[in-house]
Amino acid sequence: MGNIIEVHDLTKKFGEFVAVKGVSFSVEDGGIFAFLGPNGAGKSTTIKMLTTLLRPTSGTIRINGYDPVTDSDLARKSFGIVFQDPSLDDDLTALENLELHGVLYRVPKDTLTKRIDEMLTLVELSDRRNDFVRDFSGGMKRRLEIARGLLHHPKIIFLDEPTLGLDPQTRNHLWSYVQKLNANEGITVFFTTHYMEEADRVAKTIAVIDHGLIVAQGSSDGLKKQTGTTSLEDAFLALTGSAIRDEASSSLERLRTHGRMWRGSGRRS
């Protein structure tokens, strides 16, 4: 099988600051690819360039064969995305947010109705479908965003920290659904996460990025072997060092730190 995502020497500068420093990687058609890295490593910036939200400073990208810069509409037809940051319309209901998405992505009407039911069940929001999003809790909003991101079935799905702020039940549902989509429909999955066990369990290939540079690529076992460690978390720490990044400031960030504290004692032995 060929590569559905090809990235070559991709660079993004914000003024003087270089967030992504000439990264190259590819994702196999039908693969599940985890993009790991500490806070501020450049994961979201890379995803934004792949998904037409940011223009690269230099380098080339091919998404399903299309260049997001010059063939943006064709590239956009090829993927779906769950953003790291909020992206719902708070003044619409859950159902209206999903319908709007379905129409923008040209999902046929009867498929849409069926898919909406299916997704709302998956994220357990069926009984809240007619409520305004502004009245939802943070986790409920996140679940709705997941439901929306998976509503249409594109060739590639980008998930930028999809499980951030989710309870374990929903996390498990999400990953088994995503794996099912990948197995049954051959949808390529590109995701980021700070939960190493998720990457370990789900990803077929992993790339680790730090300070805008890719420091390692391979399978989970490959990375463990390369670093002489026994868990992906240890491999990750060996690759990226144990210094805490100074980026932690946003509310999402705090949420995540919270999540870590909660899970702190439950670390697998």
Add this chain to the structure above:
Amino acid sequence: MKAIYIMWLREVKRFIRSKSRIVGALGQPVLFLIALGYGLGPVFAKAGQGDYFQFIAPGIIGMSIIFTAIFNGMQVIWDRQFGFLKETMVAPVSRLSIMFGRTLGGATVSGTQGALVLLIAIIAGFRPISLLGVLFWLVIMLLIALLFSALGSMVASRLKAMQGFQLIMNFLVMPLFFLSGALFPLNNIPSALLLVARLDPLSYGVDALRYFFIGAATFPIALDIGVLVAVTTVFLVLGSYFFSRIEV
């Protein structure tokens, strides 16, 4: 096509759900109508210019449309702030249809607001020459609404934060309104002011409204409509371009 419709529907739903905004936006036009229409009426009549209330009512309708339309167009900034903009930015539909849907929605909303002001004006004593013109009134009101919705989204696509809002109010909306001939007749004014008024698209909108409401106009009606349509098209195309250049 359906993308245009769904973007339109979003604006309309949000408008219908914000009752306080609808009522709030009526306050200013009513105040203008009373203070200027009744207050300046006698002076205007003494100067031999006729009934000021009849003259100013179309101008005030124009005002309520342009305020609502530009404010609604600024929604793009809110969408950016609250993140929804990303959802539309990655959608596989042309930038023009997103902008057109938004603009149509904004135009429906501000046109409706203008119609409400018209209703109030009629209750307060505004007497159009013939009620048969109602279709023409609505068309012109919609054209004005389209133009300024397009302008609003276009400008908002270039702004990052709501801080720009005050700037837009003071350096765009206010001048467009006050220099447009909405409040004063364009004949016998200093030529510099006339030149400015002629560059202001709202002048043509209000002029067309007066033509159909009270049968008096400064410019030929074909020119009025031509300018409205042409400028709207330019704003729409430019707006789509600016929208496609947004990065988040």
